Amino acid sequence: MSQKSAQQKKTANGNGAPIVELRNVSKRFGRLHVLRGVNISFERGKTTVIIGASGAGKSVILKHIVRLLMPDDGEVLCNGQRIDTMSDRDLVSIRMRFGFLFQMGALFDSLTVAENVAFPIVEHTRRSRSDIAKTVAQKLAMVGLDGLQGKKPAQLSGGQRKRVALARAISLEPEIILYDEPTTGLDPIRSDIINELIIKLQRELNVTSIVVTHDMASVRRVGDRVVMLHEGHFVFDGTPAEMESCSTPTVRQFVEGRAGGEQLAGI
Amino acid sequence: MIITSIGRKTLGSVEAFGRFWSFGLRTMRWMFTGLFRWRNWQLLMPQLYEVGNRSLPVIAITGTFVGMVLAVQAYDQLNAAGFANRMGVLLNLTLVQELGPVLAAVMLAGRVGGALTAELGTMNVTEQIDALRAMGSDPIRHLVVPRFLACLILCPILTLFADFCGSMAGSWIAVSLKDIPYEPYSYYTMDAVTKWDLGVGFIKSVVFGWVIGMVACYKGFTCRAGAEGVGRACTEAFVAIFITILIVDFFISSFSAGLYKVLYGFKSLV
Numbered sequence: 001m002s003q004k005s006a007q008q009k010k011t012a013n014g015n016g017a018p019i020v021e022l023r024n025v026s027k028r029f030g031r032l033h034v035l036r037g038v039n040i041s042f043e044r045g046k047t048t049v050i051i052g053a054s055g056a057g058k059s060v061i062l063k064h065i066v067r068l069l070m071p072d073d074g075e076v077l078c079n080g081q082r083i084d085t086m087s088d089r090d091l092v093s094i095r096m097r098f099g100f101l102f103q104m105g106a107l108f109d110s111l112t113v114a115e116n117v118a119f120p121i122v123e124h125t126r127r128s129r130s131d132i133a134k135t136v137a138q139k140l141a142m143v144g145l146d147g148l149q150g151k152k153p154a155q156l157s158g159g160q161r162k163r164v165a166l167a168r169a170i171s172l173e174p175e176i177i178l179y180d181e182p183t184t185g186l187d188p189i190r191s192d193i194i195n196e197l198i199i200k201l202q203r204e205l206n207v208t209s210i211v212v213t214h215d216m217a218s219v220r221r222v223g224d225r226v227v228m229l230h231e232g233h234f235v236f237d238g239t240p241a242e243m244e245s246c247s248t249p250t251v252r253q254f255v256e257g258r259a260g261g262e263q264l265a266g267i
Numbered sequence: 268m269i270i271t272s273i274g275r276k277t278l279g280s281v282e283a284f285g286r287f288w289s290f291g292l293r294t295m296r297w298m299f300t301g302l303f304r305w306r307n308w309q310l311l312m313p314q315l316y317e318v319g320n321r322s323l324p325v326i327a328i329t330g331t332f333v334g335m336v337l338a339v340q341a342y343d344q345l346n347a348a349g350f351a352n353r354m355g356v357l358l359n360l361t362l363v364q365e366l367g368p369v370l371a372a373v374m375l376a377g378r379v380g381g382a383l384t385a386e387l388g389t390m391n392v393t394e395q396i397d398a399l400r401a402m403g404s405d406p407i408r409h410l411v412v413p414r415f416l417a418c419l420i421l422c423p424i425l426t427l428f429a430d431f432c433g434s435m436a437g438s439w440i441a442v443s444l445k446d447i448p449y450e451p452y453s454y455y456t457m458d459a460v461t462k463w464d465l466g467v468g469f470i471k472s473v474v475f476g477w478v479i480g481m482v483a484c485y486k487g488f489t490c491r492a493g494a495e496g497v498g499r500a501c502t503e504a505f506v507a508i509f510i511t512i513l514i515v516d517f518f519i520s521s522f523s524a525g526l527y528k529v530l531y532g533f534k535s536l537v
């Protein structure tokens with residue numbers, strides 16, 4: 001089945017105009033110049049994987065897309081609308097179309113698993129209690145955690161927390177899902193389940209996905225396109241197959257998981 | 268070098284001050300626009316419980332002992348001067364106007380302010396506040412307004428409670444231990460402590476509640492990454508609240524005393 005799904009995925013076509021676009025985005029934190037004029041557009045219905053070293057600014061890019069961070073310079077667009085200059089009120093309706101899986105999960109400690117997953121639904125819709133409970137159970141089942149509704153996040157393992165966070169990210173059926181390291185900290189089997197879930201959401205609901213990851217298996221599995229962030233720019237942009245055969249040293253090192261002479265010099 | 272560094276520090280604090288006020292204004296805006304939604308009231312109830320429950324016992328103890336200490340301290344001098352019957356005047360005026368509001372606020376700041384900053388600070392560094400924003404909710408409406416309102420509402424109530432405990436404990440010392448007759452004690456007290464004094468104490472406690480809620484939430488929201496950042500934010504919040512309370516107390520006292528004289532002239536209590 002996985003062969004076939006991959007086939008389908010590769011031929012599934014986005015309809016032209018980019019759904020999210022970053023134009024010449026720069027971001028500094030004090031002296032640290034994290035993004036130096038980043039240009040990228042994300043196609044509708046495609047899964048784009050962002051790779052890059054820790055601290056390269058991958059999470060910073062995701063946060064710009066939903067305006068959790070504002071660019072010092074440049075523009076961020078969603079469906080051709082400027083996000084960085086839009087009013088707070090308009091922003092709410094844009095944000096509702098996104099699902100954001102945070103790197104550490106970012107579940108609300110004070111709420112139960114069910115309340116966490118139900119949170120966006122309760123906030124933005126007027127659905128009945130039983131209806132919401134049904135959706136929550138369904139979303140939790142998708143990540144393999146139905147039955148944990150009454151637990152508090154502190155009672156869960158790291159991997160479980162991340163999966164609950166994923167259930168919360170997809171509870172309002174978003175068009176675009178931003179995954180920040182969805183498989184980090186999970187065992188290989190769980191990772192594969194998450195990968196399959198990403199593929200399934202993309203295939204069945206035509207979700208646009210942007211996945212930040214270090215996990216090369218995940219890159220190969222889910223990516224329609226891979227981009228690599230290095231020193232504030234994208235230094236690679238292509239399909240996973242092209243990535244495998246790319247000869248640029250920074251990309252090669254990352255793909256093979258090998259440290260170069262410079263990095264090893266300090267040992 | 269030094270000048271630029273001082274310049275930058277000044278600019279930094281002006282900026283922080285501006286951010287604090289913008290934070291405060293946004294809180295006010297959400298407070299009034301959210302007044303008519305039942306869901307917002309549901310958020311408030313647990314906070315009221317939390318704040319009240321945390322601080323009631325310490326405030327009872329503080330009020331009681333301060334009342335007793337005042338009585339013990341004042342008695343000898345007043346008795347020697349032949350004013351022992353009027354001890355309640357001194358005791359209750361001090362309590363209602365100064366010690367009640369200030370001590371209740373300080374206890375509230377220690378018990379609740381620190382906890383609020385720590386809670387919001389932890390939510391901030393674990394990206395829970397970002398998550399709230401990303402889901403299209405406003406963290407100020409959701410997190411700040413209920414906590415701020417709880418402080419604003421409960422500070423005056425807890426102050427009254429501290430006044431009550433102190434007053435009872437003080438009169439118990441006076442009447443039972445120091446053998447001051449009850450009749451004149453209560454007569455002089457009732458005569459001296461007016462609505463004006465209660466009003467000044469009330470206004471103070473509302474302002475202190477405002478300071479506690481606002482500063483504690485602001486510090487939590489702006490705290491730096493890491494557990495260390497949260498700890499620092501708590502300390503900073505407490506120190507800032509404590510100092511602000513003392514300074515504001517001085518100004519309200521001076522202003523109200525001046526205003527009283529203009530309106531009613533000088534009133535002798537002895």
Ligand SMILES: Nc1ncnc2c1ncn2[C@@H]1O[C@H](COP(=O)(O)OP(=O)(O)O)[C@@H](O)[C@H]1O
Binds near residue numbers: 060
């Ligand atoms: N809000 C912030 N304030 C200050 N520095 C930040 C902030 N967010 C990220 N950074 C810094 O930006 C750099 C990139 O961070 P991040 O995007 O999280 O890296 P990663 O690529 O591992 O996700 C890091 O050095 C981080 O310390």
Ligand SMILES: [Mg+2]
Binds near residue numbers: 058059180
């Ligand atoms: Mg990251």
